[in-house]
Amino acid sequence: MQLNGTLQFLNSKNMTEAGALDLIDEDGDFSDVEDRRRTDAMLPGSNRGDISARSTRPEIRVTSVKFSPTANAFACATTEGLLVYSVDSAFIFDPFDLDMDVTPESTLAVLKDGEFLTALVMAFRLNERYLIHKVYESVKFKDIPLIAKDLPIIYVEKLFSFIGSIAMESQHIEFNLIWISNLLTAHGYYNCWFQE
Incomplete structure (x- = not known):
């Protein structure tokens, strides 16, 4: 052994096809705490196990x-x-962007089930204007405050941009203003999306 406690030469009897036997975590497969405790490594009368045993973190590749x-x-x-x-x-x-289950069909199915927030987020992830517009106008008046409050901050700017793009041609002026009011009430403290 070297002075820092590491082996200078690797003992090949502890090597397998998966790597060194010492680095394989055998305790992680047990579901119960009692199974994870190794009774052979415990000292008599001790609840914490063998204090002299070294504990190392598994390697991250x-x-x-x-x-x-x-x-x-x-x-x-x-x-x-x-x-x-x-x-x-x-x-x-937002790692949910990497999900392959987000499709226009699944977005419309979620919208049909009445899960407006999930449908709105999925529509923004797909970035399809017709789908965003359909989900946006499907939201009921009474649900707007709750959806605006729970909307992830990453989509607040996108929703503001979308409302701004349809505001001039939309006939739903009050509907748009209720959305804007609730978004500002819920996320007004977050000013990063106003900076350009």
Whole structure:
């Protein structure tokens, strides 16, 4: 062993096709806490196990790293999932955009079930103007305050832009004003989407 406690030479008897036996987490498969406790490693009269045993974190493998064109952010595909790092503090990442179940048909099915917020978010993710317009006008007056309050902040600017684009040709002036009023009431403190 070296001075820092690591092995200088790897013992090949502990190697398998999946890697070193010491790095394989065998306790994670057990569902009960009692099963996860290893009775053979516990000291007599101890509830915490063998204090002399070393505990190490499992290795995280990175399979890919991609940088943004502006060099403000980068993403890593790891064994722990997709990790996104950004210099920008106002960076908002919505991983639901990567879902393959978001289709116009599924959006209309969700709208038919009366889940207006989910349908509106799905329509914005698809970015189809006709679909956004259909979902927007399907929302009932009494549901607008609740939907405006629960709308994720990433879609507030998009909804304002959409309302602004249809306001001149729309006959539903009061409907649009109720939306705007409730969006400002719920998200008025968040001023980042006013900056250009």
